[in-house]
Amino acid sequence: MMALLAFALACAGFAALALAMDRHHRQVWQRPAPGRRGVLLRVAGAAALGASLAACIVHSGWAVGAVLWLGLLSATVPAVALVLTYRPQLFALVATGSGPPEPTHRERS
Numbered sequence: 001m002m003a004l005l006a007f008a009l010a011c012a013g014f015a016a017l018a019l020a021m022d023r024h025h026r027q028v029w030q031r032p033a034p035g036r037r038g039v040l041l042r043v044a045g046a047a048a049l050g051a052s053l054a055a056c057i058v059h060s061g062w063a064v065g066a067v068l069w070l071g072l073l074s075a076t077v078p079a080v081a082l083v084l085t086y087r088p089q090l091f092a093l094v095a096t097g098s099g100p101p102e103p104t105h106r107e108r109s
Helices: 002-017 022-028 033-085 091-097
Strands: none
Touching: 002 022, 002 033, 002 091, 022 033, 022 091, 033 091
16 A cells, blocks of 8 residues: 555656646646746655655665665656656646636637
8 A cells, every 4th residue: 555655656746847847837737837836846746756755665664665666766757758748638637626727719700
């Protein structure tokens, strides 16, 4: 159970770090990340990755926990990259509980 928590925290951490980048933030919310939000996303991402490491260490001890964490990171990065590539709206859905704002279109008469 603790390994699943570590995986979820690593996913959240990498997602936050990805969304701190203007390109990915624009991909999800159609606008670049404001300055303060980018900093907060970076801090939250680093904290989530640190908590993921702590969960692995609590689960398996220092020696095995660090190796478990590195393996977990190598499984988490492709998962986050694939979601960001093929379904970036899932990040908005998970983060806010609703999808990204719908683009406004003028109706043709």
